[in-house]
Amino acid sequence: MSTALDRQIRPIYDALDTGSNKSAIVACNKLLKKHPNSNLLKALKALALVRTQKVEESLVLCDEVLGSKPTDDSTLNAMLHVLRGLGRHNDMVTMFEEAYKQQPTNEDLGTQAFFANVRASNWKSAQQVATKMHKQFQEDRYLYWNAISVVLQANDPTTPPNMRQLLYKLAHRLLSSSSATPLSHTDRFYLHLSIFKELGLVDEAAALLDTEVGQLICSANLSCNELRRDIMRLRGLLKEEGERAERLITEKDDRNWLEFISLLDGTFSYLQTPSEDTQDECSKHIVHTQEVLTKIAEKDGKKDRSGHLALLELELRARKHGLSTDASRLITLMRQYFDNFGDKACCFEDLKPYIFLEGEDQQTWTSFLEDVNSDVSSVNNLQRVINSYKLLRHTLPASDITLEAEGKGAALYVEQYFKALPLGQALPATELQPADDLAILSGSVLVNMWKLTGDQQYLYRAVILLEYGLSKSKQSFEMRLILIRIYRLLGAPSLALEHYRLMRIKQVQNDTLSHFLFSRTSAFSLASTGDLTLSTECIEASQVYLSNSQETSDFVIRAFNAEKYSQIPEFIEFEERLDNSLQRDMTKMEHLRMRIAHEVISSDIIDMELIELKFIFDRQHHDNRDFDILPNYQPQSIDTLNKQTILFDKAEGLGWLWTFLKMYIRIFMMASDLDDSIEEKLLVGDRPKLSLDPEKRRPLKERIVDCKESELEELTPEEHLLVQYTEALAEWLEPYHDYARPPPDVVLAEAAKLTEQKTGFPLKGVEIPPQNGKSNGPYKKDEEAPPLTEPPEAISKFFEDMRSQFKKVKDSGDYSRTLHTATLIQEAFLLLATASLRFKATSVVKVHKLGGLVAKLKPIRVEAASVLEEVSTALSSLSTEAGSAEHRTAISEVDLGYSEIDKDFVNQVAKKIAESRKTILEGVGKGVTRLCTTYTQ
Amino acid sequence: MSVLRPFRASDMFKFNNVNLDIWTETVTLRNDNEMQYNIGFYLHYLSRWPDLCCVQEAPSGRMMGYVIGKAEGQSLEWHGHVTAITVAPEYRRLSLARKMMGLLEFVSDQIYRGHFVDLYVRCNNQIAVDMYEGLGYSVYRRVREYYGSLGVGKGGRDEEDAFDMRKPLSRDPSKRSIRPNGRDMIVSAHDVS
Structure with a gap:
């Protein structure tokens, strides 16, 4: 390229960089007059066109450039962006592969061709490019690119499963041909290991892993160590792995839970071949592991939970295998754990897998938790109380979950919540409040009481409490999430949206x-x-x-x-x-x-x-x-x-x-x-x-x-009805559509005409058939129109069913269900409009003699519209009702059972719910009427 | 007690309990860093320093926290850097950050052979500053308006300024990468990477 042109092109790049695509197009046009054959200019113009959504025009230029098989950097680079913008990854592959073919010693082009294949997930071709590159440039990395491309091909969902092994074997062969040591590079080491693992070549894997360097890599690289662990398992070396873990835990103070799991797996590995001897052997090891863990637990004290929790896990597993020697041990350990870590928020989650006990154990554990000091005047004790509540609640049998019992629970949690709230008073607004979980617990119970009774007052109570909780703890996304759910249940969607937005997703x-x-x-x-x-x-x-x-x-x-x-x-x-x-x-x-x-x-x-x-x-x-x-x-x-x-x-x-x-x-x-x-x-x-x-x-x-x-x-049952209705509608109308639909060549010709009008170029690959003296009117088939059939009963039945369903639900106070029903009737009406769109054109109806069909469609539309009119009227009066003072009072007067929340606050919440309901009911009602008018004319 | 494992790209599907917390956003990452939270932010680090990115996970599989780091700098300044470290609210006060920092220091030392590890922390985040000091870090310099976009808020200068804190590794036995009067060394945000 001449330097003069180079200078003139620079401003085009600047324009593209700053998003001034229009001025880039103008500049390109100007220069193209002087240099009509410049590929780079065409490519840059195509890019500017793509970015201004002028796809058709850009396609023409794009194809011209591709046709000339460019090899210069700037053009290829510009085209890369054009083709990405158009989603034409396959063309990108062709372009770069073509360029690389022309200049096989150009490493950069090889790389580009490889990457183009990567972008298009063409693993097979990527592999071929990498092979060529490895031969040409003799770099190890290309051999690895080659191997991983094969692995990726094996993993690709479009590769048949029986090819998988074969491909992994190929990858293995490729890598074994290399003279380079896999130990020089962590990720190469990783690739070798993962191939060995997949092929079950555990000995080869072990040879790598057992080297000094291999061990060092695994000690500092979590990914490699993960693979190592898997391979040890595949080799069945649980015992050895357990011993290794024990050394790490005791000598190196490693507290990764994975090591503790390895230690436990090792302890119980003796049971893999069941016999009395192995039972004894295992029992011995349980004692040993217990000693090790007890020491760790003592040493760490409250600083680390690993030893303590591993003791619990050991005992649980021993029980499962019938090797526990002390019936009270599990309970003792659980109590100890609670004593040590009850003041941590995660204690509940930690103990969850162990709390399903039977008989006496259950009673002992329950009374232990019930005896937890209910004083919430310190943060630590508050956390203990919260943990005890969560643990107790988690194992409640269904028979104990009565409305009365739940009511007591909700009241208790709320009472404690208000007592504990002052603990967090001094915290900045960015902090969560330590008492938050009590509000969430109480809210959860209230939701369950709603489930038990279907009475919305419980949801109102939950909302009031959680809104209050959130006003005290602005960052509590957990409260927000529950509120979003409840507001949707209550048919107050704008409030759900408000909270959703505040989470800044x-x-x-x-x-x-x-x-x-x-x-x-x-x-x-x-x-x-x-x-x-x-x-x-x-x-x-x-x-x-x-x-x-x-x-x-x-x-x-x-x-x-x-x-x-x-x-x-x-x-x-x-x-x-x-x-x-x-x-x-x-x-x-x-x-x-x-x-x-x-x-x-x-x-x-x-x-x-x-x-x-x-x-x-x-x-x-x-x-x-x-x-x-x-x-x-x-x-x-x-x-x-x-x-x-x-x-x-x-x-x-x-x-x-x-x-x-x-x-x-x-x-x-x-x-x-x-x-x-x-x-x-x-x-x-x-x-x-x-x-x-x-x-x-x-x-x-x-x-x-x-x-x-x-x-x-x-x-939902209503959605189910809609599905049946649509099926009936389609079965009935499909023959008429098939009959009246113009054949593909006519449709294409029309599309081509439009494109040509828009861009000045004909549509690529489309030949417009000669019109043969046909007029421009609708295409007429030679065959007869399908015989006129009656509309299936299911269609009118749908509207009847939905009418009565709506009547039932509108007075139930379930606003969201009412809206669901209303919008589904509306959807059915819109689908009807879609399915009869073709028969709105009088010329189509005339040519195809479908007047009879149109006459049958009309009463359906009229009936649907009449149902919708009813819906609209009902929604409008529901909306008035929701906006009334009585409705607001009904919400704000619910019996909270406590007086800590200000009446004003409660009124505010009630007002917002009522307003949100009013708006949505009114809006949907009006929308229904609007759509009726649009589609019944 | 937690599982320490590599951060994987698909962890982005399950880190909500960590990332919905406001501290993840305002403390660990620089505010004017456009990359934050983008898919690209995580993939950028994983595509270059995967061994400096790890996750702590509860035995139940729930994510507890994660650390994202990198290695950077020339010659004597070659070091490991903690870009983001965060723990979900329910797993605070369990020394998780300490463990993740331990791993990052170990890898920076053994694999990258860095001279030190450094990190930035809001000057008014006393809890964090204390914690890092407890781990052997000391203030190397104060960076003015590092967390710029918030402006001077309630916390004044301390809110928008950052301490650059460092801890020497085994390659720096004479501890040349730290200094005693770091709090008095003030630089502008433009002077740091």
Whole structure:
């Protein structure tokens, strides 16, 4: 490149860097006049175009540059960004491989070609590039790149399981051919070990591990040490591992719990071959281990829990094997443990695995806990009291959990809470209050009392207490999470949203925690009235998936560069789990349900959503949702707090998502003109890899009509009705749609025409068939229209059923259920509108002689609208009721049983609940009317 | 008593009980550090210094805390650095931080052969400063406006300034990496990395 041109191009880079894409385009155009064949200019212009969403125009330039097979750095680099922006990883691979082929001695191009394959997860081709590079440049690292590519191919979900061993063997062969020692480099050492482990080559692994350097690496590298531990297990060397652990614990003061587990596993390893001798042998070792641990426990005192807890674990295991020598020992140890660590918050969790006792033991333990001094005037004692309450509650048998007993418990915890609250008075606002857990305990009991009776007053009481607790302990995210759940149950979604936002959820938490907000969130959406609050939340939360697909592969590449082989598979797994996250697509589904209530349903929306839903339908989902974050102090004999507070009492997961996907895909496929052959031509970017799952390889049309009982179990009864309704609707209308749908070549020609109008270029790979004197009107098939059939009864029955269901629920005081029912009727109406969109065009109806069908659709729409009118009226009067002074008073007058919380505070909470309810009921009601007007004309 | 194990990328799916706590955000990480909490923050460290990143886990599998570190600096300044160390509220007062620091120091010493380990701490976080002093760290210098974006709050200068605290390792037997009057040595945030 001439230096003059170089100078002129610099400002284009600056413009791109600062996001001034438009001026970059102008500058490119100007220079392209002088240098019409410059690949770099074309690539830079394509980049600016991609960044301004002008995909079609950019594609044309992009293809031109790719066609010329560029090899210069700057062009390749610019193209890298263009192709990433377009999601065309496969083209990127071709481009770099082509460049590398032309300059096989260019190491940088080789690396780029390798990385392009890594980004596209083309492990096989990556391996081939690495092989070539190793031959050419003789660097060990390329041999390792080669080997790990083989390992990654073996781990890839699209690789058949029977190939796995074979590939690992190949990786093994590759590495054994190397002259370099694996001991020079921790992560190379790691890769060798992991391959040995997978192939069960324990002797080879041992040879590496037993070297001095190998031992040193394992002592300072946790990842390698983890592998070492696994390999020792595979070799069956539990005894030796136990001895090693004992030395570490006693001589080096290692307090890693993993070592204690090894020590215990070693102690009981004698029992692997059961006989009397081994029993004796084991008993001897139990005594020895007990001595060792007792010494450790004495030495550490209260400084470290390991020795103490390991003694408990030892005794529990001895009991299981019938080798315990002292019947009272377990209880004694538990009491000692509580005495030593009862003032630590984790004591409850530590003791949980040991507290399920029988008979006398149970009584002794219970009375020990009941005797714990209930004085809460010091932080340490408060923690003891809290631990004793949690432990006692955890083992309550179901028969003891009566309304009366729970009432007493709630009162006790609250009383103690207010007594203990002053302890944290001096703490800064950023600290949690030491008494927090008492409020959470009491709140949990109140939730259970609601479960026992169905009486909402208990939820009001829980809310008032937790809101108060939160006002004293602003950072208590646990209280917030419980409040979010309860507000949704109470039909006060704006308050749930408020708390959710205050948690300042970030990054990956948008995947793991957003279920608190988005689970069945469309029931609380005001999208129908133009309020996009929740839809926006969905989009913002979904940003993390975008940054995952854009950024994570960069770090995979960094890990390759830094040769961190232990990390590469982990990064890829992380990327995969986030990319195929269940929550991601559940959020997407909710967003779609809100979208069709907001935007006027058009073929554009249908087509675009259909393509996306079909992609999602091919995914292998991972459930990353974090439910454990919600504290659970309910007795083990009843449901967890998480389960108790799930909206509509139905936990939704893959089955729910699958059912809704099938429902929407079926309706959208019917309403859309797209078919696979058209999509193939119109889609930009790579297709997902084909799944191995035979289930996913079946034709889509078959898959979407499947209906599995286990999936339906995740639906509420109302959702179930909606599914049946949609099926009936689709069965009835599909033949007419199939008949009236224009054939693919006509649809393509139309799309090509539009593209050409927009960009000035014809659509790539599409030939517009000659019109043959056909008019522009709708395409007419030669065959006859399918005979007119009556609409299935299930359709009108759905609206009848839902009408009576709504009547029942609207007076029950269960506002969230009322909204659920109302929004599902609305959804059914919108799906009807979607399914009859094609028959709105009079020309289509005329040409295909479908007037009879239109006449049959109309009364259904009218009936649906009449149900919705009723719903809207009822919601409006419910909203007035919720906004009334009586309603507020009903909440604020609940009998709290204590007087520490100010009346004003209680009134405030009541007011907010009432207002939130009023707003949502009113809004949904109005939205229903709006949609009726839009789609009944 | 806890499991000490490597920090894995997928731990990002399960560290909510640690990361929902406000201290993780305001104390351990510099406020104006745009990287914090991003997927990229963790992957950046894991892709270069995985052996300086570890997790403490309860036997139940619940995460208790984690440390993220790196090795950096030229010649005599080559050292291990603690970027983030945090423990979930329910696992405080169990010496977990002490154990994680111990590992990080050991690896910085044995594997990276650093001269010292250093860390930054808000000047007004007396509990943390005391703890680090107990572990053998001493103030090397005071960095003005290190935690910049908060501005001068209730705590005044101490809230936004940081102490750079150091502990010499075996490669620095004459303890050249520390000094007695560190609290008086004041530098601006631009002068530190």
